[in-house]
Amino acid sequence: MLGSTTIEPIGILSSPFKQKFSIPRQPNLAPAAKGTITLCDGYNSPEMVRDLETFSHLWLLFGFHENASKGWQPLVRPPRLGGNKKTGVLATRSTFRPNGLGMSVVKLERVITDNNNVCIAISGMDLLDGTPIFDIKPYISYSDAIEADCGFAPDAPNLKAVAFSSAASDFINNNTLPDEFESLVIQILAQDPRPAYKQQKDDDKTYSVHLYDYDIHWRVIGDKINVINIEAI
Known part of the structure; x- marks a missing residue:
């Protein structure tokens, strides 16, 4: 036992x-x-x-x-x-x-x-x-590191393009942020973190991602992720 x-x-x-x-x-x-x-x-x-x-x-x-x-x-x-x-x-x-x-x-x-x-x-x-x-x-x-069958997840996720609004870009340029901040935002949002069922249909919701001490607000328009604005928490 x-x-x-x-x-x-x-x-x-x-x-x-x-x-x-x-x-x-x-x-x-x-x-x-x-x-x-x-x-x-x-x-x-x-x-x-x-x-x-x-x-x-x-x-x-x-x-x-x-x-x-x-x-x-x-x-x-x-x-x-x-x-x-x-x-x-x-x-x-x-x-x-x-x-x-x-x-x-x-x-x-x-x-x-x-x-x-x-x-x-x-x-x-x-x-x-x-x-x-x-x-x-x-x-x-x-x-x-071995050759393996990966079932229903054989490939890395497809990535979306990520664009920053002028307000979001201004925030990044005018604030002291971690060196990798912009790269991390792009890498995270390009994977489209929405629930899977949301990714299969039109979605006009504005989402928020909390990274470090900042809220990143974004929307999906077509096949692109648009960062609307960034706010310090």
Whole structure:
């Protein structure tokens, strides 16, 4: 008989994604997304990360912390199937899972050690700000990168063109923003973060994406994403 196991975070992620809406559905689709993992007490030691920088990419094992109280179902509606067809949860990367665990491959930017406090700078993540990190492992290309059948998700998503209004461009040009801010906005919105069923019909709704401390307001016109304006929160 199997026993239960209790795990606790070894680190907490700081991410530009402040809400679940607009987070890329897979890692490395938005390489301009940069963040840091701060190791928790009991794990915050330079010895934990010795030689970590000899690897370029990392596996993160994490928890879908905002879904913990919402439960899960054996059938889900993946966006790749239009958001209407149901399929088994274990055949998807749904965030609503039996144990609420996920894994992502991210790029390691650098390890920062300051007075024995350790932060791990990463990029290309698809994770919400405040995500608990349960484990970190090096990505090994000869064993982890394999030829594989990818079911109903064989290709990367189609991208839309992204245009900025004069008001949005003025905001970017006249404010001190993260260096990768404009690139991140383009990479996120080009994937059209709307629900899958919304992407199949005309939609005149204005949407908002919360990145860093800013709200980006945008609409879809034809095949183009139009950034209407940007506001500091």
